[in-house]
Amino acid sequence: MLLLEHPKVLRRSLPSGRRRRPPLLGRFRFGYVSPAVLLVAVLLYLPFLWTVYQSFTTYSGLGPTTWAGLANYRELLHDPVLLTAVWNTLLWVAGTLVLPVALGLLVAVLSFNIRGASWYRLPFLLPYAMSGTGVAVAWSIILQHGGIANSLLSALGLPGGGESFLLYAPQNTLVMILASTWQQLGVNALLFVVGLQSIPREPIEAARIDGASGWTMFRKIYWPLLAPLTAVVVGLSLVASLKTFDIVWVMTQGGPGTSSQTLAIAMYRDTFVADQYGYGSAIAVVLTVVSGLISFVYLRRQLGSRKEIGA
Amino acid sequence: MKRPRRRLLTVAASATVLTIAALAGCSSSQGGGGSATPSAPLKLYNDKGAWTQYFDQVGALAKKQLGFGVTPVGYTDEDTYQAFVDASFRTDVKPDLFTWQVGGQLQQIVSLGQVQNTDAIWKQGIADGNLSSSLEPYYTVNGQQYCVPLNVSYWGMFYNKHIFEKYGLTPPTTWAQFLHVAAVLKSHGVTPFYETTTLFSFVWFQQLLAGTDPTLYEQLEDGKASYTSPGVVNAMKIWQTFIDDGYMSNPGLTTNPATLLQQGTVAMIPDGSWFNTSMTQLNLKPGTDYGFFVIPNVNPSLPKTSVLFESGPLCSLSGAANSAADTKFLTWWVGQQPQQLWSSSRGDLSANPKVGLPDNADLTSVVTNVRAGKYNLLLRYFEAAPPPVLNTALEVFANFMVHPNTLMTDLDQIQSAAQTYWASHPAGS
Numbered sequence: 001m002l003l004l005e006h007p008k009v010l011r012r013s014l015p016s017g018r019r020r021r022p023p024l025l026g027r028f029r030f031g032y033v034s035p036a037v038l039l040v041a042v043l044l045y046l047p048f049l050w051t052v053y054q055s056f057t058t059y060s061g062l063g064p065t066t067w068a069g070l071a072n073y074r075e076l077l078h079d080p081v082l083l084t085a086v087w088n089t090l091l092w093v094a095g096t097l098v099l100p101v102a103l104g105l106l107v108a109v110l111s112f113n114i115r116g117a118s119w120y121r122l123p124f125l126l127p128y129a130m131s132g133t134g135v136a137v138a139w140s141i142i143l144q145h146g147g148i149a150n151s152l153l154s155a156l157g158l159p160g161g162g163e164s165f166l167l168y169a170p171q172n173t174l175v176m177i178l179a180s181t182w183q184q185l186g187v188n189a190l191l192f193v194v195g196l197q198s199i200p201r202e203p204i205e206a207a208r209i210d211g212a213s214g215w216t217m218f219r220k221i222y223w224p225l226l227a228p229l230t231a232v233v234v235g236l237s238l239v240a241s242l243k244t245f246d247i248v249w250v251m252t253q254g255g256p257g258t259s260s261q262t263l264a265i266a267m268y269r270d271t272f273v274a275d276q277y278g279y280g281s282a283i284a285v286v287l288t289v290v291s292g293l294i295s296f297v298y299l300r301r302q303l304g305s306r307k308e309i310g311a
Numbered sequence: 312m313k314r315p316r317r318r319l320l321t322v323a324a325s326a327t328v329l330t331i332a333a334l335a336g337c338s339s340s341q342g343g344g345g346s347a348t349p350s351a352p353l354k355l356y357n358d359k360g361a362w363t364q365y366f367d368q369v370g371a372l373a374k375k376q377l378g379f380g381v382t383p384v385g386y387t388d389e390d391t392y393q394a395f396v397d398a399s400f401r402t403d404v405k406p407d408l409f410t411w412q413v414g415g416q417l418q419q420i421v422s423l424g425q426v427q428n429t430d431a432i433w434k435q436g437i438a439d440g441n442l443s444s445s446l447e448p449y450y451t452v453n454g455q456q457y458c459v460p461l462n463v464s465y466w467g468m469f470y471n472k473h474i475f476e477k478y479g480l481t482p483p484t485t486w487a488q489f490l491h492v493a494a495v496l497k498s499h500g501v502t503p504f505y506e507t508t509t510l511f512s513f514v515w516f517q518q519l520l521a522g523t524d525p526t527l528y529e530q531l532e533d534g535k536a537s538y539t540s541p542g543v544v545n546a547m548k549i550w551q552t553f554i555d556d557g558y559m560s561n562p563g564l565t566t567n568p569a570t571l572l573q574q575g576t577v578a579m580i581p582d583g584s585w586f587n588t589s590m591t592q593l594n595l596k597p598g599t600d601y602g603f604f605v606i607p608n609v610n611p612s613l614p615k616t617s618v619l620f621e622s623g624p625l626c627s628l629s630g631a632a633n634s635a636a637d638t639k640f641l642t643w644w645v646g647q648q649p650q651q652l653w654s655s656s657r658g659d660l661s662a663n664p665k666v667g668l669p670d671n672a673d674l675t676s677v678v679t680n681v682r683a684g685k686y687n688l689l690l691r692y693f694e695a696a697p698p699p700v701l702n703t704a705l706e707v708f709a710n711f712m713v714h715p716n717t718l719m720t721d722l723d724q725i726q727s728a729a730q731t732y733w734a735s736h737p738a739g740s
Contacts, residue, residue: 060419061394061397061398061401062397062400062401062419062420062422062423063422063423081706140565144563144564144565144566145561145563145564146561146564146566164561164563166563167561167562167563167713168713253509255508255509255706255709255710256508256562256563256709256710256712256713257508257706257707257709257710257711257713258706258710259710259713272390272391272393272394273390273393273702274699274702275397275698275699
């Protein structure tokens with residue numbers, strides 16, 4: 001409710017008899033929301049609807065648009081390059097769930113309730129302040145052939161001094177997941193710390209009285225009580241991994257060839273490099289639907305079931 | 312509850328319509344024509360972001376001689392640049408001047424009917440000796456000329472002179488000598504050749520095929536031959552051998568190739584003569600620090616040495632806000648004085664035959680032989696291949712460098728893209 005609509009404000013500011021539904025303000029209140037509605041409609045809904053329409057057409061970026069029906073979607077099913085993109089995207093999903101989420105949880109738990117904890121967490125959080133592109137450029141310098149990683153491994157007498165980390169699949173995708181983990185870990189740790197801090201003291205103290213500690217305490221008390229927050233962190237990571245673009249584009253542009261291409265990179269390349277706007281739009285629509293469905297089903301299962309248990 | 316929601320939707324919908332109408336109104340206020348002497352400098356959009364200082368020098372000369380200058384807007388990412396130019400055809404926001412590619416890409420934008428015709432500039436340029444009639448066909452679509460040459464470049468091999476001198480090597484003139492040079496370098500632990508998976512992945516393919524069977528190379532461009540034909544496979548097998556023998560650099564290197572040549576990480580880089588500009592930027596001296604030679608044919612029975620060449624167009628659009636000034640600039644651009652500055656500042660060639668050659672004996676020798684008709688000039692693959700085939704080929708060649716054992720699968724993939732393209736485009740059109 002807007003402040004001006006509050007009954008007390010209305011009573012004070014308007015003549016009697018028109019207190020409950022003042023037409024003037026009533027009309028204005030829709031004016032207040034219209035800029036936001038307009039922005040969302042013009043910047044989000046219209047482009048999305050346009051993309052959906054474009055996915056049913058053939059358009060080279062130049063010249064006329066022709067209606068293609070489901071042809072672009074049929075082509076999706078038979079495109080070997082897209083299969084590589086799907087496989088790499090799945091690697092990103094799995095890698096993102098295992099590394100930044102699990103390591104974030106580990107950092108949060110290990111640094112929870114100890115003196116100077118925020119100082120321990122700070123180094124993990126700092127990379128999050130960098131843009132994805134900045135992280136990608138830095139890691140390109142580290143991982144390129146003859147780069148910092150090669151020099152360091154050689155200097156330490158370890159294997160990998162001559163390795164081309166970004167050249168071969170699936171190694172190139174795996175090292176990029178590591179680079180992404182470096183950036184994402186800190187913020188996940190921070191979210192988990194917030195979750196840990198919000199756990200009520202009573203069950204923890206009760207468990208301590210019962211003799212629980214260490215792993216048992218984590219498994220039986222912290223983990224179940226962290227579940228709602230874990231669901232959110234996993235959900236966010238899931239969506240982020242499905243639309244992985246910036247780090248891959250800067251580090252390998254999806255190559256060599258198409259070996260490290262993700263679905264988001266395939267969408268970009270097909271649209272803006274190969275000038276197949278219809279096909280690229282079809283990938284965009286599929287990616288949106290898959291991301292939306294997975295998020296919806298996952299969050300509904302995780303949060304919905306907990307609500308039922310709590311009710 | 313229904314009425315407010317309906318009213319809300321009505322307000323939002325009205326506002327949306329008004330905004331779209333306002334935006335459309337704003338964009339349609341721009342029109343073509345304009346003054347032949349604009350008050351602000353023309354914007355020259357280009358995909359040569361590293362050449363800004365050279366464009367600036369020409370812009371300053373234009374300001375003196377024409378009364379208006381040009382400001383370069385340089386892109387370094389080819390895909391982003393092409394997406395920008397493509398977008399200008401769909402909106403009323405037009406670049407004043409922009410660089411592009413000849414071949415299929417020029418045909419593509421000309422077919423939209425927005426590229427400014429340059430018949431008069433070419434006619435006058437050829438009459439004055441400022442333009443070469445041998446370049447005219449590459450700027451001709453359906454009998455009419457479009458754009459003017461930004462540059463002309465011949466492809467050959469840049470080499471590190473210090474390394475060659477150290478091992479007593481001289482530029483090869485036959486394929487056997489070429490292989491000998493590579494073997495000697497390899498035996499001394501020097502990587503002979505440079506290759507890259509990024510954008511220029513086509514270079515070794517075009518060179519080896521042109522030096523083996525130039526007719527087949529041209530037939531591929533026109534869809535009259537298959538990428539899986541024995542001639543193409545043979546050329547690719549030579550490349551495969553080079554990779555297997557360790558003659559090629561790591562294709563994932565992202566360091567500036569000029570730096571790699573300077574440092575001796577690689578001894579030779581196949582490139583267009585415009586690569587002289589990259590060497591100039593590192594203060595490397597032709598004839599002292601580096602040299603340039605024409606790569607000998609693989610097939611010694613060919614009557615002429617195959618030399619790949621490219622020419623990049625500088626274009627304007629008929630619907631641009633300053634189209635009169637754009638045409639005035641393009642007419643001036645092909646003249647001797649601006650071209651002399653453009654050529655000497657970069658240490659590279661000009662498309663104007665009257666312009667003196669840069670102080671570079673190797674390059675001078677190549678140009679002299681070109682003018683004497685001693686080479687079989689072939690259009691660079693990047694311009695010669697139709698864009699959809701090129702896109703697939705660039706990805707495939709990049710993959711081939713990393714996995715050279717996938718040769719036949721790779722060629723099948725390009726052939727599949729070529730078949731799809733030529734099925735909807737009559738061969739040779």
